[in-house]
Amino acid sequence: MELNRILTTILLIAVIIISCSCNSVKKISTKYYDENKIALDSIEHNFKILYQQKPFSIEFTDKSFNYVSIEIITDTLKYIYEFGINETRLIDTLTKYHFNEKAIVDLFSQMRSIHCTWINYLDYYVDEKKEALIFISMRPVGLSKPFTNKKYYIITYFSQPQYFDNEGKLLVKRKRQRIRKINGEIFWRINDKVCYSISGRFR
Amino acid sequence: MILSKIYVRVFFLISICFSVLNVSVASSEICTDSDTSITSSKWQAIAFIKTIDTLPSSIYWPNVKPKLFLENLRSNIYSPLKIYEGISTNFCGYAALSYLLLHDDPVGYAKFMIQLFQQGEATMGKVLFHPSTAINQTAGALKFKGVLDIRPADQMWFLSLADHFKGYLNVFDHRYDAGDEDKLWASVNYAKFNRMVRELLHYKVDAKGSDMIHPGTSNTYEYIKSKMKSGVMVLYVNNTFLYKKKHTALKLGFPTHYIILQDINKTGETITITYWDYGGRSLRQMTPAFLRRITFGISHCTKKLNGVE
Numbered sequence: 001m002e003l004n005r006i007l008t009t010i011l012l013i014a015v016i017i018i019s020c021s022c023n024s025v026k027k028i029s030t031k032y033y034d035e036n037k038i039a040l041d042s043i044e045h046n047f048k049i050l051y052q053q054k055p056f057s058i059e060f061t062d063k064s065f066n067y068v069s070i071e072i073i074t075d076t077l078k079y080i081y082e083f084g085i086n087e088t089r090l091i092d093t094l095t096k097y098h099f100n101e102k103a104i105v106d107l108f109s110q111m112r113s114i115h116c117t118w119i120n121y122l123d124y125y126v127d128e129k130k131e132a133l134i135f136i137s138m139r140p141v142g143l144s145k146p147f148t149n150k151k152y153y154i155i156t157y158f159s160q161p162q163y164f165d166n167e168g169k170l171l172v173k174r175k176r177q178r179i180r181k182i183n184g185e186i187f188w189r190i191n192d193k194v195c196y197s198i199s200g201r202f203r
Numbered sequence: 204m205i206l207s208k209i210y211v212r213v214f215f216l217i218s219i220c221f222s223v224l225n226v227s228v229a230s231s232e233i234c235t236d237s238d239t240s241i242t243s244s245k246w247q248a249i250a251f252i253k254t255i256d257t258l259p260s261s262i263y264w265p266n267v268k269p270k271l272f273l274e275n276l277r278s279n280i281y282s283p284l285k286i287y288e289g290i291s292t293n294f295c296g297y298a299a300l301s302y303l304l305l306h307d308d309p310v311g312y313a314k315f316m317i318q319l320f321q322q323g324e325a326t327m328g329k330v331l332f333h334p335s336t337a338i339n340q341t342a343g344a345l346k347f348k349g350v351l352d353i354r355p356a357d358q359m360w361f362l363s364l365a366d367h368f369k370g371y372l373n374v375f376d377h378r379y380d381a382g383d384e385d386k387l388w389a390s391v392n393y394a395k396f397n398r399m400v401r402e403l404l405h406y407k408v409d410a411k412g413s414d415m416i417h418p419g420t421s422n423t424y425e426y427i428k429s430k431m432k433s434g435v436m437v438l439y440v441n442n443t444f445l446y447k448k449k450h451t452a453l454k455l456g457f458p459t460h461y462i463i464l465q466d467i468n469k470t471g472e473t474i475t476i477t478y479w480d481y482g483g484r485s486l487r488q489m490t491p492a493f494l495r496r497i498t499f500g501i502s503h504c505t506k507k508l509n510g511v512e
Contacts, residue, residue, distance in 0.1 A: 063450045077477070080487040117450070125352040128271070139450060172346075181347040184291040184385065201448035 032140070032153055033190050039114045044134050044157045046107050047119050054099060057120035058111065059203070063139070065112045070104075071120075072097050085112075115139045117152065117202045124182065126172070133158050135183070137202035152202040156182060161192035170195050242405050242506070248280045248309030255317070263323030266343030267355040275356035276316055280309050286357060287482030289348030292384045294361040295480065296391025299437055299461035300399055301360065302479060303504060306435075307405055316356055319363065328403040334363045337379040345384060350482070361389075370395030393439050393500045396461065400437075405507050412439060412500035415457060423495045424474055427467055430503045436464040438478070439500030444493070458499035 033040065050056070055073035061082060068090070072079040079097075083090040085108065094101040111119065118137040123130055134157040163174040168189040172178040179186055183203075187195035258269040279286055283305035288294035304312050311327070318325035324333040334342075342362050343355035351357060365388060366379060372395075376388040383389060391399075397410045411426075412418035420426040427436060442460035443449075465484065466477040474494055477486045489497075 059447070061447055076484065078483055078485040080485055082488075123349050124347070125350070128353050130350075184347075202450075203446070203448050 030190060030196070032138070033155060033194070033196060036114050036138075039110060040136065040155060043107065043110050043114075043116060043119065043136065046103065046110070047134060050100065050103055050107065051121060054097065055121070056099075057118070058107065059118045060111065060116070065115065068108060070094075115141060120203070122156075122182065124180075131159070133182070135203075137199075139202065151198045151200055154183075154185065154187075154197045154199050154202075155190075156187060156195045156197075158193045158195070162189075162195065164189045242308050243310035245280065245283075245309055248313050251310050252277055252280055252313055258317075258320065261320050261323070263339050264320060264342055264355075264359060265340065267320065267359060268343065269320075271343075271353060272320060272356050272359075275354045276313055278354070279305055279356070280313060283309070284479060284484065285482050287350050287354070288361065289345065289351030289384070292348060292351070292361075293386065293389035293391070294365070294384065295459075296396050296399075296461050297361045297364045297389075298482075299463055299480075300364070300396070300403070301357075302463050303400060303404055303406060303435060303437075307506075316360065319359065320356075330367065330402050332363050332367055334359075334366050335379065338362045338366045341379065341381070348384075364399070365389045368395055368399050370398075390459075391461070393458070396437070396439070396500075397502055400502070400504060404504075406435075406504040407507050409503040409505070410500065411503075412498070414499065417495060417499055418501050420501070422491075423498055423501075424467065424469055424491055427464065427501060428469075430501070431464065431467060434503050434505035437500075437502040437504060438462050438464050438498055439502070440497045441499065444497045458497075 047058075057071045057073075059069040059071075061067045061069050066085050067082060068085055069080065069082040070093075072081070081093055083093070091101055091105075094104055110116075115138050116136055117139045118135070120135050121132045122135045123132055125131065136155045136157070138153040138155070140151070140153055163171040165171055165177060165179070170180045170182075170187040170189070172180045181187075182197075183199070185197040185199050187197045190196055252273075255273065258273060260269055261267060279301075283302065286298055286301045286305065288298040301312075315325050315327045319332060319334075323339070324331065326332070338359075342359040345358050346352055362379070362384070365373075365384070368391075369377065370390075370392040372387055372390045372392045376383060376386055379388060393410070393412060393414050397408045400406050400408050409430075411420060417423075418426075427438075430436060438461070439458045440460050440462055441456065441458050443455055445460065445462075460480070463479040464476060465479060466475075468475050469491075472490060473488050474491060475486065475488050476494075477484060479485075
């Protein structure tokens with residue numbers, strides 16, 4: 001009897017943990033965007049301005065967001081550096097490549113505040129024409145499903161309104177009901193220009 | 204599920220056997236044959252491609268638009284560094300091979316591609332390519348792969364290579380189905396990569412390393428540095444370390460990516476490498492330990508003798 005009670009308790013706890021972590025993907029992601037809309041839109045806006053001055057991407061390489069990798073893109077070479085967030089080498093490098101250091105450091109802080117792991121421009125093609133979107137990955141805090149890898153929230157910002165099917169899946173074109181994949185993932189509508197996905201990898 | 208688990212176990216057993224085999228094979232295979240083929244220059248290739256204004260559609264490649272095909276060839280000849288394997292594909296081995304080809308024999312490449320487009324089959328080196336119907340239908344229709352979307356010649360080339368050359372990683376996925384460009388069907392194990400270079404190009408390959416065990420060099424940096432002076436270096440590396448995509452503590456300890464090493468230098472305990480991959484050149488710094496951790500294969504490619512080297 002005693003053993004039965006213990007087993008029942010363990011089973012109940014397990015069911016609660018699993019059900020807590022099995023919220024609908026859609027609910028989590030739209031909620032996440034709504035809760036962090038101001039910060040996300042600001043990161044996107046600042047990145048867009050800074051990228052126009054000098055192309056780059058930012059990646060936080062560790063779980064505690066203490067190390068940052070910056071890819072500096074030139075016509076001939078992509079320089080990939082990794083620094084501790086408080087290292088003086090970081091500022092020295094930004095200065096060397098003529099970045100607006102304060103604006104970049106502010107962007108790091110904004111990204112850290114919402115656990116944003118990566119931001120970059122990504123090319124895609126429509127009718128053989130090159131388009132670009134801003135790709136932002138977040139590492140969610142809190143519980144995830146037991147025995148599974150943590151997933152990342154991905155938010156994409158398009159420069160033009162996109163087409164979606166009845167379920168909200170991103171389409172290639174309105175007339176052709178073909179689903180567009182970005183980085184191998186299906187994306188869902190948040191608004192006309194912003195989509196989300198959940199992915200096992202952040203880039 | 205049970206079936207897939209069995210597949211995985213069988214796959215790992217086979218891969219361990221082949222890996223051990225590859226260590227001995229790869230490090231002992233030093234091709235000493237000479238070749239009388241003439242290697243061409245970029246300017247010869249430009250002169251050749253300028254003679255072709257237009258091409259009629261090909262009955263063999265229904266989804267390849269001739270205009271885009273020619274633009275793609277021109278782009279590869281003028282800017283060989285820009286050849287790109289596409290987002291999420293397993294074409295990096297074929298892209299690294301293309302780097303070698305486009306730098307060594309761009310005329311041979313251009314003629315081969317034109318023949319493949321017009322006749323549905325063509326020969327390069329000792330190999331006759333006769334792509335399957337699935338490949339004919341797919342080339343030009345791959346989507347969501349970045350700039351590869353608008354490069355049908357590269358799609359033809361990568362798919363034809365994957366269709367023709369098979370290694371032990373391709374055993375369970377031998378025939379092309381839609382989406383296989385991202386899967387094991389397209390993957391390139393180390394021995395397969397070296398075999399492709401030997402059979403297709405005017406290079407001999409001195410390979411050290413394997414799919415699972417690091418090369419047996421006492422000092423990876425010194426070995427690479429010493430070899431760089433006399434040939435092109437291709438490194439077979441662990442991409443989960445080089446380009447982190449997850450924050451998991453547990454990472455697969457296998458190589459999955461090929462890069463062309465262009466320069467390597469050491470200052471103190473910092474190694475700076477310049478390499479080509481993903482359609483461009485990158486520069487990054489690392490420790491000697493990190494270099495050793497990511498490096499599984501070192502292929503030293505030198506020109507075959509033409510009488511006069």
